[in-house]
Amino acid sequence: MGKTRRSPDGKASGRKEDAALAAYDEMFLLGLYRDMARTRALDDRIEALYKQGKLVAGCYSSRGQEACSVGSTASLRPDDVIGPMIRNLGSIVRHGVPLTLVLRNYLGRATGPTKGRDGSSHFGSLQHNMLGPISMLGALIPVCAGAALAFQMRGEDRVALTWIGDGGSNVGDFHEGLNFAGVLKLPMVLILENNKWAYSTPIEYQTAAKNFVCRAEGYGIRGATVDGNDVLAMYEVTREAVDRARAGEGPTLIEADTMRMRGHAIHDDAKYVPEEMFETWEQRDPILLFSQRLRAAGLLDDDTVAKIRQEVRAEVDEATEDATAQPLPDGKGEIDEVYA
């Protein structure tokens, strides 16, 4: 994550044209690309497993939103805490959670992070500084504020990062949580992924506000907007917010402009979404955009893409194999683990 460039290699000649890229370490940039690719590959694998009838229930795709998760999470230190929602697979991936844990949870395995008690990416892991969400949208915001409060009280310079949707942002907990964080200047960042849809509901039925970020002012906190499909922009905007949070300057609300490229969940064909919308946003696919940019800067070529693709596939294959080999739960001892 270094901010200064290492000595450019031979391919770097084209890079001068992209001043923003030039500020970053090549490994860091390729890491962003790779983590988006890992996220997409894992997402695809989950969908494939669903189609093979191997998942316990449905699945929620984050396709097209990988930058919102990967770019933002890249701004964190390992000891910072993430609170991913259902479409933040990329955050889990980037924050260092082994892919097999995600798959074990999707496959309802006894050795998964919830032992089969909860599904999909609905889990947490203290070891990986990851808080698990509950389904009730918005609830994670006050809870992340509480985590940030613990850091602040103990004088730790850790930060909590979480997400909410254009739909979920209309739940009361958004208001209570952000306002609470504002009053206490808690080290917390909230990314509002405006992906235009909440299940079948378009944003104009969610709010009459011209955008969501203007709500930041109502809590006396910083607001920022960003192209949610530009992974580097996501990194930068979150990085600034995280740095400020760490410095005691309080929370930031970031509105990321993006698009949900699948139905709400796999059962939903999203017929209510105008076809053009998908077409337009397909052009703006975050992985596509970033790879074009890296290629233009001479940081990526066919060989590297192929190599990364192969490595990622190997990782996902291995994770799938591992997860699939795990035992199923037996339904004993549940009642003994309700209380700590």
Add this chain to the structure above:
Amino acid sequence: MGKTRRSPDGKASGRKEDAALAAYDEMFLLGLYRDMARTRALDDRIEALYKQGKLVAGCYSSRGQEACSVGSTASLRPDDVIGPMIRNLGSIVRHGVPLTLVLRNYLGRATGPTKGRDGSSHFGSLQHNMLGPISMLGALIPVCAGAALAFQMRGEDRVALTWIGDGGSNVGDFHEGLNFAGVLKLPMVLILENNKWAYSTPIEYQTAAKNFVCRAEGYGIRGATVDGNDVLAMYEVTREAVDRARAGEGPTLIEADTMRMRGHAIHDDAKYVPEEMFETWEQRDPILLFSQRLRAAGLLDDDTVAKIRQEVRAEVDEATEDATAQPLPDGKGEIDEVYA
């Protein structure tokens, strides 16, 4: 409520100096004054009854905030709906609810609007187009939105007006209710009485926002600020909001700058409030300010003040007598009236 002046009487010579006043009918202006005086007198009477040990429980004073209730409610038609909170006695008074009903409720009488089942000004009356609040702050906002939705659905041009405090505005229902009203452009007006305190909590512990009205933008609705101790300004700002609501232009959030001049409830000596604050705001008492203005304009003199005072006292005395003479409940038949 006429907007044009009737022919001024002899005393009116000084009125030209106050151009704003000149736009109004004299009776309307004196009516505002009178209704604030009625509110204050009723408030004082409730306090006196408390001190005589006659109330069932405590009481909540709206002293110093009469303009916020009387001025705003004056902008309504009788068939518009008010949803007063605990410090909106003036709204109940202005909207035509007989004072005895308030007193009967405070005295827990069987013939009161809640038959002794709820206390203080915690009641509603369909006959008077008044919705009763519940104690849980914020809850009345979505409920008033629902009333406004009924009007909109039936094509009635009625409006719902309610209030919230600087404290209560941080409850999730504020967010959900206003946002919902914004999406549907409901005919509704919310007045946020920023009286600087929520029980013992000052506004800087309630929010880091520089004001409350900026939250309107987050719901895509109009916001307005007003001197909450200027009854005519309260009338005007609410009137505009009500007119717009009636015309289908949606809800408005109005932040009124005012001050709670007593403790939270009668048991609270408000020692946590800096003495100077009370002193400063005492000078800005809404009844004092308006009477000075009316006097300057030649619309009020000692005689009229004395006359109004006497009439108001007589009304409050009569209401007290009536309420005190009412029977107490007997505790029978409660269970039969839980369901409609």
Add this chain to the structure above:
Amino acid sequence: MSKITYIGALREGMREELLRDESVFCIGEDIGTYGGAFRATQGFLEEFGRPRILDTPLSESAIIGACVGAAIMGMRPVAEMQFADFVTGGFNMLVNFAAKVHYRWGPSVPMVVRLPCGGGTRGGPFHTTNPEAWFTRVPGLKVVAPATVRDAKGLIKAAIRDDNPVLYFEHKYLYRRLKDELPDEDLITPIGKARLAREGNDVSLIAYGSMVHYGGQAAAELEQAGISVEVLDLRSLVPLDEEAILATVAKTNRVVIAHEDTKTGGFGGEIAARIAELGFEHLDAPIRRVASIDTPVPHAPQLEDAFMPGVEDLKQALKETVEY
């Protein structure tokens, strides 16, 4: 007559009421364009338009609060919670506002909240619960739980016509698994009357919702073993048909209570307590409750199956009660 599903009957009931009474409207998340997460309101937007079929922001408290306000003003809203679980966001509105308005100052609050509940669907801790017991303890709310296609229709129509807030617990597992023929007449199931789902002599099974079906299956299987089970389908939890409960207890002298909700604090406790007080003389055996175990609802099939009571659990409890 062709067969209709449980959810189809619910839909038909709502539609008839929408047609009958202009003050009825539907409100909730994704109920319009999408026809609801389970398609309970499919076709309504096309037929009745917005705002009578009102897609809302994702705000349960606003949805239920708006219902309260609209109902006080004379409308008859029918709200859908996308899943019963999400009612916790509108909890305060229901238990404090909706429930207490009439008692406090008089107006009627004719509103329905539909709650798709129940398990067997691998929905996990937040899409599977049976939260009815929270509301059965709130005076001012009515609580119904249809177990049949007929009552899916009859109870939604009765709920819409009722002048009180009614919580309608529709069981997701039954949505498309139950099919029946319904008469054309205006079908109303009176709220507060239980239904004798099966007559028997040896033991009474008191149940509601999905447990009526598992119970019926258990009873059929036990019949072959010579045990005659009477099954009482409560249909309505509040008001509760105490008379029907005491009658079946007086008849069989043995009782098992079943619900899908977890055991501790579930509504079964209330039923057992009433019998232990009012039907004590008739009892020849302990009152058994068959319910889910006291954990959150787990997701994986192996766990959910171990969590939920099944036909075998019911058979065993019934048998033990008869043999006591």
Add this chain to the structure above:
Amino acid sequence: MSKITYIGALREGMREELLRDESVFCIGEDIGTYGGAFRATQGFLEEFGRPRILDTPLSESAIIGACVGAAIMGMRPVAEMQFADFVTGGFNMLVNFAAKVHYRWGPSVPMVVRLPCGGGTRGGPFHTTNPEAWFTRVPGLKVVAPATVRDAKGLIKAAIRDDNPVLYFEHKYLYRRLKDELPDEDLITPIGKARLAREGNDVSLIAYGSMVHYGGQAAAELEQAGISVEVLDLRSLVPLDEEAILATVAKTNRVVIAHEDTKTGGFGGEIAARIAELGFEHLDAPIRRVASIDTPVPHAPQLEDAFMPGVEDLKQALKETVEY
């Protein structure tokens, strides 16, 4: 040793834990400068400062949510609801987040929510309720209700040291009416153990909170009439001391259950159901419940007195049970 009040004991218990463990902190509305609506945290701000004594915005869901997050991260928050009634605003956080985290993915959630509850105070429908039963049905939450000065202290200390979310129902009517001497030692009341408040032979009264006192008074008065009442003070509803309940039922063979909460769906139903299942053989009489009537809590004294169970109601139920 000088006498201390129930609320004083609660305050002392919190203070000792604040001194003992740096991770303990207090959070709520008006708990700092004002010392809390009932002065339970009086003097704490001066002694411990902000943020350990944290006045918050008026946001119950944020308060409870922040407790969950802080607790997962290793703190031990003690939240105050200004009145128990306002917990409905943080309901979702408690029943869905706090309660299920440990079961779902492992972390402990050591947090306490203090809930000033109960009537006799003319507080009306929103400042008087006893909402414990909502939470007793949520696996993952513990629920305690001290009835004595000693337990006011012993249970708050135990709750703070517990690694789970604990709801602490403190009864407002007892705050200053109960006084007792307490030993200097580190007083901990183990959560899950009932207390035999009074030994007797003819009938058992199972109660908690304020009803332990009304029950004690009823027992004392009945003694003069030759009826010997055993009073069991549950202290903890979840976990429930089933053993102690069954032991007293086995001893007296007759049981009355009392709580101040309304009857239908109150926690008494659960107790009755357990006895009717597990203690059936010991029962010589119907199980009676004494509770408030099924209405919202009314405000006027005449109404609240008619609503709430009193000593006379208890005496009558106990007498009838003995004479059965």
